[in-house]
Amino acid sequence: MSSNGIKDRVAIVGMGCTPFGEHWNKSADDLMIDSSADAFASAGVTKDDVDAYWLGTAMSGMSGMMLARPLQLHDKPVTHVENFCATASEALRNAAYAVASGAFDMAMAIGIEKVKDSGYQGLVGAGKTPTDGTGRTLTAAAMFAMCSPGYGKKYGLDDDQMREVLARIAWKNHQNGAKNERAQFRKPVSMETICNAPLMAGGLGVYDCSGVADGSAAAVIVRAEDAHKYTDKPVYIKALSLVAGNCSGNADPDYDYTTFPEIAATGRDAYAQAGITNPREQLAMAEVHDCFTPAELLIYEDLQFAERGTAWKEVLDGTFDLEGALPVNPDGGLKSFGHPVGASGLRMVFESWLQLRGEAPPERTIKHADRGLALTHNLGGYPGEMVSFVSILGSRLG
Secondary structure, eight states: OOOOOOTTTEEEEEEEEOOOBOOTTOOHHHHHHHHHHHHHHHHTOOGGGOOEEEEEOSSSOOSTHHHHHHHTOOSOOEEEEOBTBTHHHHHHHHHHHHHHTTSOSEEEEEEEEOOGGGTOOSSSOOOOOOOOSOSOOSOHHHHHHTHHHHHHHHHTOOHHHHHHHHHHHHHHHHHHHTTOTTOSOOSOOOHHHHHTSOEEETTEEGGGBOOOOBEEEEEEEEEGGGGGGTOSSOEEEEEEEEEEOOSOGGGOTTOOSSOOHHHHHHHHHHHHHHTOSOHHHHOSEEEOOOSBHHHHHHHHHHTTSSOTTTHHHHHHHTTTSTTSSSOBOTTOHHHHHOOOTTTHHHHHHHHHHHHHTTOSOGGGOOTTGGGOEEEEEEEEEETTEEEEEEEEEESSOO
């Protein structure tokens, strides 16, 4: 893959993010109004100042009218996008490209999902159209459960060692989420509780799986040269990379569930766009898609945070803890926030926005913010068939 990128051509100048959780008393309209109002206020603009909108939702509605109606937008282009769990990231990517092209001076990306009151549990997919019958029939938990024994077999870890590594990832993210007022689950969970939790699929227990939530997040985007008209602390977009896999993994007898090729590809492309040669040393933090704990383990290696076959050691050594060499999911990740599919991508960007601007609360402020670069990552789909998105954001030009 080769892409020219739009490094330092656009900036985020305002963001908003609702608490994620069970919003029984709020509608999707309410959540979008809340997140967009916070983003407008953050940038010091009004809805009329924004030239175009991109709305990401996978399950809560269709068409741009879903946003135009509650915000009462007049004569504005509003585009609905969906790309599995990368939906909100896709809204950001399209809005950023639209401003970078010169088509618009200011755009908003907004992600929303309101599913708790629909009964959606996240373990089975939404209804699918009939196919030739060769597609998978396993749940998401079952698909990601196969990564754990695959990784253990390839790198020589027994079941008890893999259990400890995966539990350590869940423990870390719940520790971070306990410090975040916007997280759905705000209690630390002990290693013992995680290891003894009821099994969901294969060797994955309850705490290896992210939950379901409602939520919304929004971002205001302008040209980089205009950014300081709106804020003293813009966050510049360094790279945006997306890959939609061709679903060949599940039919490949050599695929061993120890890597996600689509994620590795988006990582390489994003680093090339941003000029990053050593992500482990150059990134201040990362928000990654911890839908299931084995996913986060493999992502470390696919995004070059650790050498192949060594990420498990780094997990146990605390490399990716809040105080570690490269903090991952300092906001608590999907494990603490739950996963409103169409909103998660911009929630991750919101955490980077806070940390790069020095506005995260002291109890979860990263220690390497002066590196000035943050990565966000989404995956949608399953091992062998997924979409992947990576962004690099920065607090400085150049």
